[in-house]
Amino acid sequence: MMTSDVALPKEKVYRPAKWRLFLERDSSMGYAMVAPAGLILILFIAYPFILGIRMSLSHWLVGQEPVFVGLQNFIRNADSTIFTRTVQNTFIYTAAATVLKLGFGMALALVLNNTFRGKGLVRAAFLLPWIIPTVLSTLAWLWMFDATFSVLNWFLRYLGLVQRGISWLGDPVLAMISIIVVNAWRGIPFFAISLLAGLQTISQELYEAAAIDGANAVQRFRYITLPMVKPVLLVVLLFSIIWTFADFQLVYVLTRGGPANSTHLFATLAYQVGVVSGSLGEGAAISLTMFPILVVIVVILLMYLRKE
């Protein structure tokens, strides 16, 4: 038998490019997909955060080279009565506003969960305080609280309840109440809409079964509604506490931390000291004090949420 040495054409073997192989692996693809978000986090969260830590540990005046001073800024802040008052204010503001938002938000959600004519319109209307930019709505409140031109004062005078206008933002207690009320007014729709979404996932059969068992409205709320919306409630609470604790715009527009620093929160005091007065190190230290407090609150809430 004769054999021939005629070479057959070689079969072309498909070899994918290395980068394609890299991307085809699930683990690598995952990293690639996360990379842009990670980059954004590093650039806009991690870097400023690290810079903030560096600032807080430095004697850093505007335009000048920073000098490392360790924890001196934190110690100095702890000695300041304005700072102590600010810590107190922030807790009061956050607690009071959150309780109000939770209470009224839940009530509103329960009302909106019912069927009535014009329900869509009412829901949209209730969302307005949340949708309008904070500065704009707060400016409207500023006019309502204005000592001279306040519509609230005009109304009270018209009803004969007061002789002269009340200084809503000029009295420390009233100013604190005012900013809490405005924060609650703005935040209630967020609670209401989020809780409404949670309420709508609850099966009607549960309520029917409870009604057959003789449960009244309060019992139905306590034993069915509350446990069922608890996960949503905790997440909403978590977000609200973080936002309220770190609030700036509302207080800055209404009181600028006054009168006599009686309504400063962490963010407004940090702005006043760091940005306005140019003591960047001290300002950063004030701002960073928020961080461990918020971490503790967030961890507790998340642990509770996981347990639930």
Next chain:
Amino acid sequence: MADDQQLSRSAVTQSMNRRAFLHIAGLATGAAMLGSVRPVAAGQAPAQLQGTRLTYLQWVNFVPAHDAALKKQIAGFEKQTGAKVAFETINMNDIQARTTVAIESKAGPDIIQLAHNWPHLYEAGLEPVDELAEELGRKGEGYYDLPKSHSFVNGRWRAVPHSIVSPASTYRIDWFKEVGYEKFPDTWEGYREVGKKLKANGHPIGQALGHSLGDPPIFCYAVLWAFGAKEVETDGKTVALDSQETLDALDFAVGFWKDACDEGGLAWDDANNNRAYLAEQISCTFNGASIWVEAKRNFPHLVPLTNHAYFPAGPHGRYHPHATWENAIMGYSKNKEAAKEFIKYLMEYNNYVEWLKAGQGYSTSPTKVFAKDPMWGELDPQVEPFKDSVKYGRHFGYAGPASRKAAEAWSKYIIVDMFAKAVQGTPPKEAIKWASGELKQVYGA
């Protein structure tokens, strides 16, 4: 030898001639180049500014006519030089934040108009302007001490003084007459007495005591100084607030506030008292002439009922701060020469007088020459106290020098908050102790 000498001399002469020629040619070229940088005569534009784009940040002036006049000046500068000036105005209480951000990020306006003693606070971020400030000072027959103390920082000019907003009392003649006063009282005690009667009559005095850069600190420091108190000793380090004089000042302020003032003032900024006066809610307030200018424009019925007076005097005299404004070129600016030319243009005699005229007495000049201008004689007689009240001017941080520490103490509103605390009910001694502690932190004592 003689030939050699002749040759040598000739060579030297030739050489000298060549040198002289090069020297003269060099000078001529240099002069031509310099001519392109600096105007050879007033009003002549440097050619190299063509196409330059400057940004200028300033507050929204309480007298809109001032801003309108400034826009005309800008248009004139643009026409003359071919440069472009982007003019931005913001609320005066936001300028400090913008300045800090601009300096730290090394980006932003080329020129920022700063107030009060802020050049001390931002010294490191501002371009020194010694030559320009000195030149304008010479031309202007010298600066008043107050604006100089604010712009002259540690031996260098860090800004060029632009203007002074002098405060005085704006009051209702008719309501003062109703309570038996034909003239404005000359002392703080007299002011409290008339205020008590006015408030009882439903026309309280309006005084801002919030965190705002003009009226609140001007009032508080004025009372402090009138009673002989001071925040720091002459060494600029030893805090001197905790004194009988400060206590006297606060005791007065507490009584004055309760007896005479609209208590809503604790939340007021610099604009609230203007609005309240024009809305006929208050009988009197310390302010620049902006209420007067606005009354003439939009509230003519108030014009014959309004007059002005100097600040009252206390047991230790009559002193008060003034709002000074100064143009600072930012250290990061890439258009420093153009910025200097622009500032020089704004301060040129005729240009500046036009700007002053637009203010109708609201602003005065930082240099003395403009006080002699006939324009002052053309203003309303009612604005007389604004013209020369700079003679009662003192810088923040008195009795110490104008300094970064004084600017920081001012920026943190320590003295204003001490007064605000006291009028809110904190015992004056406690308010002084608090403010003294805060000042010690600032002054490092």
